Amino acid sequence: MKGTNLGEFEELIVLIVGVLYPDAYGLSIRNAVIKQSNRNVAIGAVHSALSRLEEKGFLTPRLDNATNKRGGRRKKLFTITQAGQQAVEINRNLRNSLWDKIPDIAWKSLSYEFIR
Amino acid sequence: MNSLGNEKEFKPPRLADRFLHWFCKPALVETIQGDLYEQYQIERARSGKFKSNLNYFIHIINFLRPFAIKRTGQNSNQSIMLKHYFTFAFRNLLKHKQDTSMNLLSLTIGIACFLFIFIYVKDELGYDKFHRNYQDIYRITIDFIDNNGTRIPDATTPPALAPALLNEFPDIAEATRVFPMWGGSYLLGTSDNKKFKEKNILRVDPAFLQVFSFNLVEGDANSALNDNNNIIISSSMAKKYFGNKPALGESIILYRSENREFIVTGIMADVPYNSHFTFDFLMPITFNEIDENWGWYNFYTYVRLKEKTSISSIEPKLQPLYNTHADLDEGETPNIIYSQPMANIHLKSNLKWELGTNGDINNIYFFIALGIFVLIISFINYLNLTVAQAFKRAKEVGIRKVFGAQKNSIIAQLVVESTLVILVSLVLGTLLTELLFANFESLIGKSLSVFQPLHINFYLLMCGVTLFLGVIAGLLPALTMSSFNIANVVKGILNKTGKAALGMRKSLLIVQFTISAIMIIGTMTVYKQLQHFRNTDMGFSKDQVLIVPNNSSSNNKQNFKTAALQLPGVTSVGLSSGVVGGLNWTFTAGYPNPVLLNYSIIDPDYIEAMEFELLAGRNFSTEISADTIDYAIIVNEKALADLGQDISNVGNEFPLMEENDTLVMGTIVGVVKDFHFTSFKNEIKPFVFFYRADGHSNMTIKLSAIDLSASITELEKIWTKANPGIPFDYYFLDDSIAKLHLSEEKLSTILFDLTVLAIFIAFVGMFAMANLVIKDKIKEIAVRKVLGAEVKGLVHMITKNFMILVIIANMIAIPISYYIMKLWLNGFAYRIDLSIWIFIGSASITFVIAWFSVGFQSYKAAKRRLVESLIYE
Numbered sequence: 005m006k007g008t009n010l011g012e013f014e015e016l017i018v019l020i021v022g023v024l025y026p027d028a029y030g031l032s033i034r035n036a037v038i039k040q041s042n043r044n045v046a047i048g049a050v051h052s053a054l055s056r057l058e059e060k061g062f063l064t065p066r067l068d069n070a071t072n073k074r075g076g077r078r079k080k081l082f083t084i085t086q087a088g089q090q091a092v093e094i095n096r097n098l099r100n101s102l103w104d105k106i107p108d109i110a111w112k113s114l115s116y117e118f119i120r
Numbered sequence: 121m122n123s124l125g126n127e128k129e130f131k132p133p134r135l136a137d138r139f140l141h142w143f144c145k146p147a148l149v150e151t152i153q154g155d156l157y158e159q160y161q162i163e164r165a166r167s168g169k170f171k172s173n174l175n176y177f178i179h180i181i182n183f184l185r186p187f188a189i190k191r192t193g194q195n196s197n198q199s200i201m202l203k204h205y206f207t208f209a210f211r212n213l214l215k216h217k218q219d220t221s222m223n224l225l226s227l228t229i230g231i232a233c234f235l236f237i238f239i240y241v242k243d244e245l246g247y248d249k250f251h252r253n254y255q256d257i258y259r260i261t262i263d264f265i266d267n268n269g270t271r272i273p274d275a276t277t278p279p280a281l282a283p284a285l286l287n288e289f290p291d292i293a294e295a296t297r298v299f300p301m302w303g304g305s306y307l308l309g310t311s312d313n314k315k316f317k318e319k320n321i322l323r324v325d326p327a328f329l330q331v332f333s334f335n336l337v338e339g340d341a342n343s344a345l346n347d348n349n350n351i352i353i354s355s356s357m358a359k360k361y362f363g364n365k366p367a368l369g370e371s372i373i374l375y376r377s378e379n380r381e382f383i384v385t386g387i388m389a390d391v392p393y394n395s396h397f398t399f400d401f402l403m404p405i406t407f408n409e410i411d412e413n414w415g416w417y418n419f420y421t422y423v424r425l426k427e428k429t430s431i432s433s434i435e436p437k438l439q440p441l442y443n444t445h446a447d448l449d450e451g452e453t454p455n456i457i458y459s460q461p462m463a464n465i466h467l468k469s470n471l472k473w474e475l476g477t478n479g480d481i482n483n484i485y486f487f488i489a490l491g492i493f494v495l496i497i498s499f500i501n502y503l504n505l506t507v508a509q510a511f512k513r514a515k516e517v518g519i520r521k522v523f524g525a526q527k528n529s530i531i532a533q534l535v536v537e538s539t540l541v542i543l544v545s546l547v548l549g550t551l552l553t554e555l556l557f558a559n560f561e562s563l564i565g566k567s568l569s570v571f572q573p574l575h576i577n578f579y580l581l582m583c584g585v586t587l588f589l590g591v592i593a594g595l596l597p598a599l600t601m602s603s604f605n606i607a608n609v610v611k612g613i614l615n616k617t618g619k620a621a622l623g624m625r626k627s628l629l630i631v632q633f634t635i636s637a638i639m640i641i642g643t644m645t646v647y648k649q650l651q652h653f654r655n656t657d658m659g660f661s662k663d664q665v666l667i668v669p670n671n672s673s674s675n676n677k678q679n680f681k682t683a684a685l686q687l688p689g690v691t692s693v694g695l696s697s698g699v700v701g702g703l704n705w706t707f708t709a710g711y712p713n714p715v716l717l718n719y720s721i722i723d724p725d726y727i728e729a730m731e732f733e734l735l736a737g738r739n740f741s742t743e744i745s746a747d748t749i750d751y752a753i754i755v756n757e758k759a760l761a762d763l764g765q766d767i768s769n770v771g772n773e774f775p776l777m778e779e780n781d782t783l784v785m786g787t788i789v790g791v792v793k794d795f796h797f798t799s800f801k802n803e804i805k806p807f808v809f810f811y812r813a814d815g816h817s818n819m820t821i822k823l824s825a826i827d828l829s830a831s832i833t834e835l836e837k838i839w840t841k842a843n844p845g846i847p848f849d850y851y852f853l854d855d856s857i858a859k860l861h862l863s864e865e866k867l868s869t870i871l872f873d874l875t876v877l878a879i880f881i882a883f884v885g886m887f888a889m890a891n892l893v894i895k896d897k898i899k900e901i902a903v904r905k906v907l908g909a910e911v912k913g914l915v916h917m918i919t920k921n922f923m924i925l926v927i928i929a930n931m932i933a934i935p936i937s938y939y940i941m942k943l944w945l946n947g948f949a950y951r952i953d954l955s956i957w958i959f960i961g962s963a964s965i966t967f968v969i970a971w972f973s974v975g976f977q978s979y980k981a982a983k984r985r986l987v988e989s990l991i992y993e
Contacts, residue, residue, distance in 0.1 A: 030155040047155055048182030051148075055187040067151075073161065075129070077154030 010062070010091050016041060017053050018062055018092050021082045029068070029079040030054065054082060062088030130164040132157060133173050140180050144188050152183060201529060205536040212513075212537060219509050222888050223502055224545050226881045230498020231549030231586060233877055236556045237491030238582070239568055239575050244479050246574065247394045247466035252333045256293075256425040257462040260285065260438065261471060262417070265453045266708065266716045275471040276417040277457075279410035280445065282325065285421070288441055291429040294330040298397075298420040299323040299405055300475060303669070303702070304817065307375040307846060308401075310361050315375065317847050320400040328402065331424045338368045339386030345404045352386035352402040393566050396466045397475035414445045420475065422462070431459055473703060480863050482947075490874050493635050497878055500628045501885040503593050506538060508625060508892045510597035531598040538594025539587065546583055563869055626925060629889060632882045633929030633966055634936075639875040640962040641937040645954065646868045649945065652800070652952045653861055659756075659795025660700060661731035664828065665853035666835070667699055668819040677819070680842040684821060687838075689831030691824050694726030695816035700797045701857045704807075709751075711775040711783065715762045718797070719808040721815045727754070727792070729822040737770040737790030740811035747811045751776050751786030757794045759806030767791060799860040800950040820853070879969060886922060887973040894918060894981045901981055902989035911982040918978035919971065926970045930963045937962075 010018065020036045021028040034050045037043070057063040063082045070078045084092075140156075141149060156179055163172040213220045248254055260281060264272040282295040301321050309315035322328075326345040329336070336344065337355060344352055351372055358367040367384050374380045382403065391398040410416070425431065435458070442457040460469055467481040517530055550570055557568045570579050681693045697720050698704045704718040724740040724747075740747045740754065755763070765774055765788060776786030794804045823831050832850070839848040858865070894901075901914055938954060945951045 030151065031158050034155075046182035047152075047159060047179050048185055048188070051152060051155070051183065052185045052187050055148075072129075073158055074154035075157045077150050077157065079154050080151040 010095055013049075014053055014057055014062075015092060015095055017050070017057060018084060018088055021063060022084050025083065026081065028082045033082075054080075057088070058082075060087075061085060062091055130161055130172075132160045132176050136173075136177050136180050140183065143190060144183060145190050148188055152188070156180065201532070205533050206540075208533060209537040209540050213540065216509065216512075218891075219505060219888065220541070222884045223505050223541050224548065226498045226501040226505075226884050227542065227545035228548040228552060229877050229881055230495050230501075231545060231582075232552035232556060233494040233498075233874060234491045235549060235553040235570060235579070235582060236560075237487050237494075239553075239557075239570060239578065240564060241484055241487055241491070242575060242578060243394065243566070243568055244467060244484055247479075248396055248462050250333075250392055250394065251462070253424060253427065254463055255461070256427065256429075257331060258423050258425070258431055258459040259462060259465060259469075260421040260423060260457065260459050262442070263456045263458075263471075264716075265455050266714070269453060270716075271456065272716060273471040274417070275420060275469070275473045275475070277419055277421045278414045278416050279405075279407070279419045280412050280414045281442075282419070282421045282423070283411045284441060284445065285423055289434050289437070291425055291433060292423045293426045294327045295421065295423040296325040296328040296331045297405060298328070298422065298475070299407075299418065300397075300399075300420075302418070305669075305849075308361075309373050309375060311371055311373065314361060315845055316360065317849060318401060320398060321403065322397075322399040322401070323403045323405045325405060328422075331422050334391065335389040337387045337389055339384075341386070344386035345402065347383075347385075348404055348406045349380070349382050350385040350404060351382035352388050353384055354388050354390045354400045356390050357400045358384075358387050394466075395476075396462075396478065414447065423459075431461075435459055477862070483863055483867055486867065487870070490639070490871070493639065494874055494878055494881070497632050497635055497881050497885075499589060499593070500632055501881055502541075502590075503596065504625050504628050504885055505888050506534075506593055507597045508889065510534065512892070512895075531595065534598035535591055535594035538590050542587055542590030542593075546586055550579075560870075563866055625889060629885060629922075629925050630929045630932070632885050633926055633970070634932045636875070636878050636882045636969075637930050637933035637962050637966050638937040638940070639871070639878050640965055641933065641958055642941060643868070643871045643875045644958045644961060645941040645945070645952075646864065646871055648952050648958070649800075649948065650861060650864055650868055652950070653864075654858075656796070656800075656950070658857070659732065659793050661822070662854040662857050664823040664825060665729070666821040666823060666832070666850050667853055667856070668821065668839075668848070668850045669699070669817070677816070680838060681819070683838045683842065684835055687831060687834050689823050689826055689828070689834065691822040692725050692729040693822075694729035694820040695723040696726045696818050696820060697721040697815055699818050699820075699853070699856070700730065700795070701853070701860055704797065709777040709786070709808075710763050711777050713764070714777060715806060717759055717762075717806045717808045719810060721810045721812050723811060723813070723816065726820060727809070729820045731822070732792040732795065735791045735793055736767045737788065739790060740809075746787075747789060748813060751784065752789050752811065753786060754790040754792060754809040754811075755788055756792050756804070756807045758804050759808050760788065760791050762806045763788075796950075800948050803949040879965070883969050883973050886970055887977070890918070890922060890974040890977050893921075894977055898981060898984070898989050902984070902986050905982070905986055911979065914982040915975060915978045918981070919974045922970055922974045923967070926966050930966060933962075934959050 016037060017033060020033055020040065024032055024036060030047060030051050033054070034045060034047055037045055037050065054063065058065060062085055064085050065080045065082055067078045068081050070076050137153065140153060144152060156176065159179070160172060160176050163175055248257075251257060259275070260277060261273075261275050262277050262281075264274055266272060279297055282297045285292055286295045299322065301319055303319075305317045305319040306321060307315055308318050324345065326343075329341040329344065336352070339352065344350060353361070353367065353372070361367065361372065362370055367387055370384050372382045372384060374382065386402075388402070391400075425434075438457045438459065439454070443454050446454055465474075465478065467479045467484060470478060470480070517525075520530060520533075553570055557570075561567050569575070677695065681695070684690050684693050704720060706716050706718050708714045708716055710717075722740075724742060727734070727739045735757070737754070740752075746752055755765075760767070763774075763776070770788050770791060773785045773787050775783045777784050792809075795807075796804060797807060798805070821835065835850075836848045839846075897918070901909075904914060938959075941954055945954065
């Protein structure tokens with residue numbers, strides 16, 4: 005089976021799809037990514053990630069009605085699936101548990117070096 | 121907002137949309153296009169049409185990702201057809217070996233010539249651009265105005281200029297003076313007695329390192345030249361003097377009557393070859409009281425402007441600044457001061473006393489024209505050949521169509537073939553270019569490569585353009601053919617549609633031969649002009665003359681001279697300050713009309729060694745002490761005339777010049793025949809010789825024809841005995857004279873090679889054309905033979921048509937090349953006439969080539985066995 009884990013960029017997209025609910029589609033997601041994470045991504049990159057996430061079953065698309073703004077074309081709106089929710093939660097838990105396991109001294113030595 | 125109040129809609133470029141539809145999965149197209157459309161509206165509202173369109177394209181290209189591209193399975197129609205195209209392309213190319221190899225050859229040669237020329241040209245244009253802020257660096261120069269009002273271009277400036285500029289103009293960030301060796305050399309050495317003669321030494325101000333951005337590998341650029349005993353050396357010099365030991369902080373000794381010690385305070389990366397001046401050593405300028413000296417024209421002045429300032433604010437103020445400082449007499453015309461952008465110096469500046477040998481922008485234009493010519497010829501050829509060959513395959517196309525081939529697939533087939541040929545010739549062309557660069561290294565004086573990082577972008581662009589043109593070349597015949605009427609094609613009735621194409625092919629052949637003829641005429645003219653230069657009597661003898669330069673440091677000149685004269689191979693030894701063909705010092709004299717005179721300080725043997733022809737008077741003599749003082753001079757004819765004197769007046773005193781209101785008298789001791797001491801581009805100028813016992817830095821040794829190398833070995837032995845520790849440096853006068861016309865020499869060689877290639881391509885083109893025409897006529901020829909035609913008449917019938925094309929080509933070429941070459945020759949003061957023979961010669965060459973390419977084939981066709989011809993299909 006192809007990996008069902010989330011890449012860093014994919015995770016970002018899933019979360020943003022959640023944030024933008026119910027109006028998450030290619031362009032709005034791209035704009036949010038640019039605004040939130042300050043990195044310049046191409047529309048193609050976002051679409052590519054969306055199609056991967058759809059394939060993995062983390063997002064589910066539905067077609068919206070056509071608008072004039074898009075030259076009469078429909079847009080594909082995304083919502084997070086249950087599997088998608090699980091995947092981001094697993095990532096979050098993993099991260100949290102790792103954060104908790106870092107001993108304080110690790111941070112201290114860092115700041116010590118910095119001061120010196 | 122438009123008048124209706126609705127938000128205005130912008131249409132994105134259609135081509136991009138079509139492209140998207142072409143490659144993108146149909147299921148995804150709608151949403152993707154919707155997003156792009158929306159984005160486009162936003163961008164257009166913000167920025168211009170071009171930028172938005174460009175971004176639209178970029179975004180679409182960004183969709184070329186696996187997820188969006190249409191799946192074409194291994195067994196889908198498209199991929200099977202693609203395989204099929206390639207199989208057939210290979211089969212076809214192999215089947216028509218002759219055509220294929222001709223296509224390949226002419227394209228390869230065209231691409232190689234073009235690449236070669238353009239990388240060379242690009243390299244020439246890239247001089248001095250390695251400096252940061254090279255656009256802000258300028259050289260200030262002063263042209264002299266002599267009393268006749270003639271402007272004498274000159275690169276040198278007085279030492280007071282740089283400080284004055286820095287003082288006067290706040291826009292100038294840094295200014296430096298540069299003082300070269302003026303042809304002299306120093307004996308440098310390390311403390312452990314390694315000694316070398318060095319010429320590439322510059323003396324500069326500390327700001328030199330701030331004006332230019334030569335890289336210091338070691339040492340501090342801000343302080344490396346602050347002390348008088350500092351020296352900066354290049355990395356290769358560091359290796360030469362100190363081997364692998366660290367050189368920084370070591371000492372270098374300058375050997376003179378008093379030895380001076382320098383401390384190495386910087387190691388500099390070797391000066392790149394694309395700098396208009398080069399050096400191995402930098403020392404600080406240590407002359408006293410030069411900051412106020414406006415009369416010593418021995419320094420170069422370079423300035424760097426502050427960023428975002430422009431020279432135009434300074435340029436108009438230069439002349440007033442100079443005028444206030446230069447000590448002008450009443451009514452005297454001041455010299456003209458102006459600035460040159462540094463990046464222009466290499467190609468556009470040709471002043472007296474340039475720091476290095478500069479290129480010539482005219483030659484660059486010439487080369488660009490040639491490169492484009494050859495590329496055009498070879499592409500025309502390719503186009504011509506593919507169109508012609510495509511017609512041969514009309515039947516194949518017909519059959520394909522019968523079996524249901526679409527227009528698209530026929531086009532694709534031909535484009536794939538054409539692209540294959542282009543790709544192969546790109547590879548071959550690149551290899552050939554590299555080969556050319558390797559072969560021409562000594563001629564162009566640098567080693568270039570397609571794959572230098574500097575040129576790689578250009579190369580890739582070139583590849584792209586070539587491929588594009590190749591696809592066009594494939595499309596053109598494909599479009600005509602795919603629209604053939606099947607019924608006619610299968611029956612082989614093609615002549616009607618072929619007529620127009622034949623006309624085009626003929627005119628393309630004319631263009632090819634015109635260009636070839638122009639190039640042949642050009643090559644012949646340049647060659648003849650060079651021959652003219654080589655064969656004309658220079659007014660002195662330049663053969664078997666050895667020059668030993670820079671021997672001012674040796675004290676035993678006379679000893680060496682006496683010893684050298686004992687050798688059987690040495691005829692005479694003369695001493696002089698300058699070398700004929702090199703640069704000369706000048707002074708102003710003449711009464712009542714002062715003129716600028718070149719001069720050289722010599723001893724009497726020099727006139728003999730150089731074999732100047734004495735027209736009147738006598739040579740200097742060691743017996744007559746009056747010869748060595750004041751203005752006892754030997755002049756050339758031009759100087760005699762310019763000074764207002766006559767041959768009859770030789771030996772008498774005459775007023776030479778006015779100095780502080782008193783007349784200074786001079787005596788012309790002798791008159792020598794005019795001699796060429798500069799290139800043929802310049803008129804012979806007045807030249808004056810003085811005789812002094814000292815002040816000679818060059819020795820001229822005339823050798824007899826017997827065993828030159830033995831004589832030189834002997835001379836070296838004597839030299840080492842007379843000047844222990846100083847290397848024996850020498851060169852032949854004829855070599856240095858030949859260098860006067862180095863750029864013409866280059867032009868001639870490159871032109872010759874290109875012409876050969878162009879002729880070859882034209883030959884191939886005509887050969888292939890004749891081949892096709894003859895194949896069409898085989899039956900006709902046979903029928904004519906049956907009816908009693910002779911071979912001679914048949915050959916004549918076929919060649920006649922081609923010869924008419926060549927005649928037309930020559931008629932076009934002759935006036936064009938006459939005009940171009942007339943322009944080129946006008947740059948020479950001493951030039952050949954464009955004789956009718958050059959044109960006749962070039963016309964005959966084109967005829968011979970055409971005849972060889974057509975005549976031989978038509979003879980073969982006419983001699984064919986009749987039966988074979990008649991059943992020929």
